[in-house]
Amino acid sequence: QVQLVESGGGLVQAGGSLRLSCAASGRTFRSFHMGWFRQAPGKEREFVAAISWGGASTFYAGSVKGRFTISRDSAKNTVFLQMNSLKPEDTAVYYCAADPDMGELRRTVSEYEYWGQGTQVTVSS
Numbered sequence: 001q002v003q004l005v006e007s008g009g010g011l012v013q014a015g016g017s018l019r020l021s022c023a024a025s026g027r028t029f030r031s032f033h034m035g036w037f038r039q040a041p042g043k044e045r046e047f048v049a050a051i052s053w054g055g056a057s058t059f060y061a062g063s064v065k066g067r068f069t070i071s072r073d074s075a076k077n078t079v080f081l082q083m084n085s086l087k088p089e090d091t092a093v094y095y096c097a098a099d100p101d102m103g104e105l106r107r108t109v110s111e112y113e114y115w116g117q118g119t120q121v122t123v124s125s
Contacts, residue, residue, distance in 0.1 A: 002026040002114040004096045009119030012086055016123070020081040022096030022116060033099040034072060034079045035112055038092035038121075045095070047107035049081060059105045064090075086123045093118040 008020040020036070035050040049070040050059045058070055069082040079096060097112035106112070 002029060002032065002098050004098060004114055004116035006094065006096050006116045006119040009094060009121045011122045011124065014086060014088055014123055014125050016086050017082070017084045018086065018121060020083065020094055020096075020119060020121075022079040022081075024077045024079070024096075024098065026077075028100070029077045029098070030074045031100070031102060032114075033102065033105055034070075035097045035099060035105075035107070036070060036079075036081045037095045037097060037109060037112075038090075039095070039118075040092040043092075045109050047109075048094070050099075050105040050107065051079065052105060053102055057105060059107065061107070083121070086121075088123045088125045091121060091123050093120050 003025040005023045036048040037045050039045040051070045055072050067085045072079045095118045096116040098114040099112045
């Protein structure tokens with residue numbers, strides 16, 4: 001069992017930066033791929049970024065590539081999402097998720113087994 005708690009969301013102006021954190025509990029955290037997703041009002045939850053269990057591989061949605069960076073600190077059981085050059089269209093609730101399958105990095109909501117409660121990110125124009 002893994003419990004995930006996100007933090008770091010808030011209100012920021014366009015062009016600004018935020019760093020989201022996801023604290024995980026459970027000894028098996030180090031063996032999970034981790035992902036960030038987001039959901040804007042009236043829209044489906046969408047993939048943002050993923051990082052492999054060892055941190056060697058990452059994968060990004062095209063809309064955030066070059067602006068967002070996912071990383072993990074396994075010693076602290078924490079995953080981060082550094083978000084730079086934020087745009088109003090990045091406004092959403094951001095969710096951290098864990099995938100116990102140690103194969104390829106995945107980007108589908110249904111393939112992630114554990115989810116946090118989400119943290120709101122609002123980017124003003």
